[in-house]
Amino acid sequence: MPHDRKIITRALLSVSDKSGLIGFASALAQRGIALISTGGTHKALVEAGLAAKDVAEVTQFPEMMDGRVKTLHPAIHGGILAVRGNPEHQAAMLAHGISTIDLVVVNLYPFEETVARGGSFDDCIENIDIGGPAMIRAAAKNHADVAVIVDPADYEALLAELAANGGATTLPLRRRLAQKAYARTAAYDAAVSNWFAGIEGIGTPDFRAIGGRRALDLRYGENPHQQAAFYATPEQRPGVSTARQLQGKQLSFNNINDTDAAYEAVAEFDPQRTAAVVIVKHANPCGVAEGDSLAEAYEKALRCDSVSAFGGVVALNRTLDAEAAQRIVSIFTEVIIAPDATEEAIAIVAGKKNLRLLLAGGLPDPRGGGLAVRTVAGGFLAQTRDNAVVDDMDLRVVTRRVPTEAELADLRFAFRVAKHVKSNAIVYARDGATVGIGAGQMSRVDSSRIAAWKAQEAATAAGATESFAKGSVVASDAFFPFADGLLAAAEAGATAVIQPGGSIRDDEVIRAADDAGLAMVFTGHRHFRH
Structure with a gap:
């Protein structure tokens, strides 16, 4: 047998996720592989009629402190970490009665789920x-001799390898499994550390x-x-991570x-207050609207830029x-x-087989x-x-003219949208709908001109006589x-303006707004989105 292939004679199984466990362990036992296990895993194996030795029998030390101390023992870690071809390691194992462990199967306590x-x-x-992480990292470090599995999805691959190689694993498989093992413990520790940072209010x-x-x-990317x-x-x-894809490519x-x-x-718009639709192209909204129904909101959003919406x-x-x-x-x-869909709507979308339909189950909290x-x-x-929301902002009128209630509603609407448009961002809105959007320009005046041009183009497409x-x-x-x-x-043709304020030339801008007869409010909050 090639020297890089390692026969598995003894396996340690300690898993929180027990899916596929019994079938996998049974296949190992049928090959004459001795099983060691802990706590709930040991109970599951024994109840399934499999011969498995409890870790306490191996360590000759009882579990203690609610199971916190059971595998942290030389009889376990020595069996995992011993370099098989190292005479000193072999002598130490013999002197202390330590037997090798050739396979470690561990998935971790469900911290993320908790x-x-x-x-x-x-x-x-x-x-x-x-x-768990200690055993995983030990086995991955010693992957030249030991295989490690952290995911039930890898059970089949390991069994196939044993079948193809007379009960042995190959080095390429052990290396692949070791990489996955370290990635898993890294992601696990990241979850723990980020949770702690959140609990303690440590932003950086x-x-x-x-x-x-x-x-x-x-x-591809x-x-x-x-x-x-x-x-x-x-x-x-x-969002996408929680969504069920019902159909489409x-x-x-x-x-x-x-x-x-x-x-x-679209989550900026409270569904209890209004129906809202956002149409995006290349990460920028090209049409946003609210209405009494989704159909009405969609038609208003589409009218803003029907060409880009394609x-x-x-x-x-x-x-x-x-x-x-x-x-x-x-x-x-x-x-x-969308958060959900009716059966009738799902049937209608099904007529477009390549159209992806995602149901997210809820809206993200803005x-x-x-x-x-x-x-x-x-x-x-x-x-x-x-997570700044315009409804929570103290809007300050800075011009002589105070916006009307209708203008104020549209100003809040437009600022909601501007938060999600690439900077520099300018958004024209009327009657709860965008009518022109200028995005991602190096100059704010260019964004303003583009948005105005878009508003004129939309009007022309709709057969309107003015922008x-x-x-x-x-x-x-x-x-x-x-x-x-x-x-x-x-x-x-805009009549009112909403902006954060804070420029050294605010007074100049306010005077210009007054001279033009505009109403203007400051929010005190900026929404750069690069």
Whole structure:
């Protein structure tokens, strides 16, 4: 037998997730592999009629302290860590009566699940595994001699390898399993450390770890030459990670990015107050509206930029109904995401076999916490999510003219949308709908001009005689550094402005607004989105 192949004679099994355990352990036993196990795992094996030795029999030391101390013993770790070809290690094993352990099968206490279900502090602490990670890391370190499994999904691969190699594992498999083992303990420790940081209110800890589990293989990333996968983190935030895909092609990298952008934006609108629809293209909203029904909101959102909406992502804040579904499928759409859908709506969408329908089960909380992360060369930036909501802001009127109630409602609407538009962002809105959006320009005045042009284009497409920007309000994600951007909005026909304020030229901008007869309010909150 090649020297890199290692026969398994003794296996240690200690698992929280017992799916597939009995079948796997039975297959090992049939090969004459001796089984060692702990606590609940040992009980499950014995009840299934399998011969398994309890860890306490191996260590000659009872479990204590509610099971906290059971595998942390030289008889266990010596058997895992001993280098089989090292004479000194072999002599130490012989002197202390330690037998080798060739396979370690461990999955960890359900810490992430305990946090997700809202477990108490003490409950979460008790679900931090200690012995499990220690055994996993020991086995992975000694992968030249020991195989380690942290995921029931790998049982079949190991059994197939034993069958193909006369009861032995190969080095390539052991290395692959070791890599996965270290990744699992890293993600586990990341979950624990980030939970602790949240509990203690530490926004910028000295060390920040990010961990997740691959939820979806992707054909490629933003472009075909880039490798990509979607990883789910322990954070249980409704969206793509929680959604059931009822139909359609596999999601792509760009689909997921756009769908997340759309769903976070539509969550700004309370479904108890209004129906809302967001249409996104290339991570930017190209149409947003609210209405008495989803169908009405969709038509208003589509009118903003029907050209860009072609091949876009549609997000809804209420259960997708048949009327809305019928209208959405009338043009080519990549993804629909909603909290839920009626059976009639699902049947309508089914007529478009490539259209992805995602049901997220709920809406994300726009005021919720969590991290936003972006990589840079040599590191990553981490910040808390932008959870500022315009309804919570103290709007300050800074012009002589005070906005009307209708203008004020549209100003709040426009600022909700501007939060989700790439900076520099300018949003024109009227009657609870966007009518022109300018995104991602290096100059704020250019964003304002683009948004005004979009409003004119939308009006022309609808057969209107004047720009939709006439009589609209305008929102800016950040302050106007000069009056030119604001004056461009006035020239387009806007009557009221909402912006954060805070520029050294605020007085100049306020005077320009007064001269143009505009009403303007400051929010005191900026919404940069790069």
